[in-house]
Amino acid sequence: MTVEDIPQVGRLFYKIFRKKTGDSSTAFNNYFKDLFFGSPFYEIQYGSFVHETENGSINSAILAIPMQYSVDDRIVTARLLCAFMTDPDMSRRGAAELALTMRPRHQDLCFSDSASPVSADHWKAVGGTLMPLHGLDWYRVFQPAGFLAQTGGKHSAFLRFTARLPLARPADRLVKRMVASFNTEHTHGMHDETMSSELFLATVPEFLAPYSVRPVWSELELGWILGIARQNSSLGPLHIRSVWDSKAELNGCFVYFGQPGSIAQIMNVFSQKNKEHTVVNQMMYHLEQSGFVGARGHVQPRQLEALSRHRGMFYKHRAHTCVSTRYSSVTDAIARNEMFIGGLAGESWSRLVSDFF
Template identity: 25%
Template sequence: MPEIRPVTAQDLPAIALLFQRLLRSEGVELNALADYMKTLFLEGPNYDPDLPSKVHVRDDGTVSGFFGIFPLVMEYAGKTMRAAVCGTFMVEAREDDPFAGARLLRDVLAGPQDLSFTETSNDLATALWRRVNGHVLPDYSLEWLRILRPASFVADRAAERVPAARLITPLLRPFDALAQRRKSNWMGYVPEASRADAFSDADVSEDEAAELIPTFLRQFALRPQWDAERLRYMLAEARQKALHGERVLRVVRARSNGAPVGLYLYYGDAGRLGRVVQILSLPGREGTVIDRMLNHADSRNMPALRGRTQPALLSAMMGRKIAFVHASSTIVHSRHPELMEAFTSGRAFINGLAGEGWTRLIGDRFA
């Protein structure tokens, strides 16, 4: 009979091979990936023997599936809640055992946690989650895109398939400059100083960011209960995403008194699409933080930014010429109606740092 059990260090080479075959179109250095998975899933603050990551094992003892779990302590109405952040979920040879994925998911959801959620569910996994009463959260499940330099953006996207296309990017700068002179935000990006001229932004250290982040979460009814040590660990792990480019971590402050009003974290290089992991702000300052972030990316000659929505940001994104598309789903499962209501009403903080977006599994080469 197939078996589902907690992952061990001996499973990691097989899991790394599954990851390369099923989730990466380009090769990775398997030993480096296995070492990172050991750090991520079996050591440090992401390991909890009561909420372990799981493997699906065939009758012959070979690993055919994996579900990576990040334990997370959350707070709701003054009470501590245990959450299982459901990350990498993969099963191979589904035609040989079509129910392996369903068994693996059911086993994880039967754990002692108060709630479980994922932010990276594809269509196949979403169908499995729906069968076990998982609730898809539309307002958390959209990808947003803001184009800054349209010609460079087209070249960058073409380079994903034909790398030589990147060589023409410098030749397209006059077309991007023309788009900016037309002052049509749909055709490019025109900085609007009036929206954020009373604020400034600057690079921030991981230590200071770890102290600031909890202050921006107080507005959420259901939120992670992170201490500074845990946040420093996550931000340190998030330093390197070779496929996504340089990490940018900046705090936004009021010019009048230097008070912090928000923070943003994204990855990207000049001429490349930037990927936003997190936008945080005080209530009512969401638009200011978004504007400062767009201005910063524009100053670095980046063609566009993309990221994951959160309900708290949607209102501020309206009117800023941001497009939305669905690529994967954020899904939650809980036996507690009050927690489900916090999610469906948009009063829960998840995605990004409260997910797996900070890990090197998304965006690094392991070479």
Template identity: 30%
Template sequence: MGQSSDRAGKRAGVRDLEREDLPSVGGLFQRTFRKGGEPPASLIDYLREVFFEHPWQDDELRSKVFVGENGDVQGFVGVFPSRLELDGRPLRAAFAGSMMVEHPDRNPLAGARLLRAFLAGPQDISLTETANAVALGMWQKLALPLDTAYSLNWLRVFRPTAAAVGVVERKFPTARILRPVAAAADALGERAGFSSLRMPAAVAGRRTAFRDATQAEFAEALLSLKDSFTLRPMWDRTALDWFTQHARQKRATGKPFWRLALSPKGEVVGCYVYFASRGGIGWLLQALCTPAIAGDLVDDLFAHADGQGCAGLRGGGHPWLTPELISRKAIFYGRAFLVAHSKDASLLQPIRSGTALISGLAGENWTRLIGDSFD
């Protein structure tokens, strides 16, 4: 009798994720972020891969579940271990993502308990780059504010009517049937002489050359360019390939386009990858460059996406690109927020100054759990 009570007591509250929890977490994910129903086997397999076969797997940085008195999973926060370095000093980091609670009205403290359990871990720095308004409120109640520079989501419109349809599609996928009507309306507007938001294919006076790249060439460029950031991931080729391959599998975002920027001497001075489908709104996952060519990179990015027939292009916070985005008619808005916490305030200074590489492939946006579907 006493042993049974002990087991029940250990199971109640917040504990580390176990492999046998994955079907329950998958079901919770389906009910919270999708349309419900039984979780597909592909989702369960994916949860196993990202939370138990991560290249930087750390048994002390485990995802957390909130369980009821009967041991049933009622809440979850995914924890993605990360390895960062600050001026050569290795750091243990962790990203929190995919926070969800079953019946939050019945479990009003479950989310806060999951977040506190995450923050109590052994990591040097705790982050999230995908906090929604609800999750942000939990961080703020702990006196942990968002970082504005990395939370500036943006949208650049090329075809206004099609872009409006694309925004509606995110909520109602059946709105896709309106794409041909939207394309016709945008073409009519351009012929009528309305102010165009389209981008020129070439910009006069630009010395930087751009070309398409393979995924492997893009990875090599990232490994070189990341060293210009004060706080950066400790990628090696094996880990980086794992992240990029997961990002490439995000079918809902469209086809990936890998691009390199070259100096007049042929040196790689920038790179970016974005995803796009004709008539839809493309998505920038990652862009790195030397400061001198930031404007050239944004010009090429917009022109390339426009040339692929995108209605628009969106992305998360890239502080090193923000001035160029502002001057090129990008719209800024709040959607996913970045929050960082550390007991050592010096570790947060690069984030405050915008010299940290902690988002996109360096963060958690590579995962299919954000914005993709499972069969």
């Protein structure tokens, strides 16, 4: 895909994912260019694919963002696949040909954390690997009535209106007095605070070290990701908070979108080894005390036990997480839960997921 293809691909994106006909907006096209051509490691061989008909019309596309990954301490440029789309009014041949490019023998590493069931079937058909646990979202409810109003508001005009009113607050206060499990108990000596981008960039590689397949996240690349992520105002402000113990030692950090009164969208939770419980608990305490009605995030298998200690939790399938690679060491790492995918190493921070409706 080239920059000149953006208007055609934008039109196809609107048709498939927004159920709209006509040209994509200038704002969409500008963001699309920044997202898919702006990475500091962008080169055309690591970018997106399109399929053209004989008359030059684009009828299928796979959108991809290059991301550097460490595979057993060897750096490769991976592809984060963000959308696989084909025009339903045209031949499916283009989709089939593009799907074949995802064969493991053609890829150092490509992955998606937002694949639809149809896309997941394509991955399986060409020999890719699925990561079922990574396709789950966890939810923590802090204010039940407020949470219901927020989630139900997506489908009900009445609940959208109710969510803007303080009607849920008395009910939530009553529930929290009657059901102690909705309250997060603070761990003595722990606290969290705003984390500077400089400290985050300097320390996050250490948190990822236990994963044999992980994003490199150089300051240049992670700085670019954070800059693009902060443009997603539809999710609220982006926050990075560090977690410290009574000895002033950094236990971990967490990254999320949101503002009080909403459901916080957790991007990632990072921790030192054996500090998962303290970091997750401090995050929950912070969000509850800050006035969020709930929180949601992607399941990381290594944090599942720490998350499951909290009440008011439930899990829901979000999307399929799929990987294609020529390296057996990657598939071995997946079997050991040693590949890091999701959050900032995924697509959920992109405006294409939650904006331009």
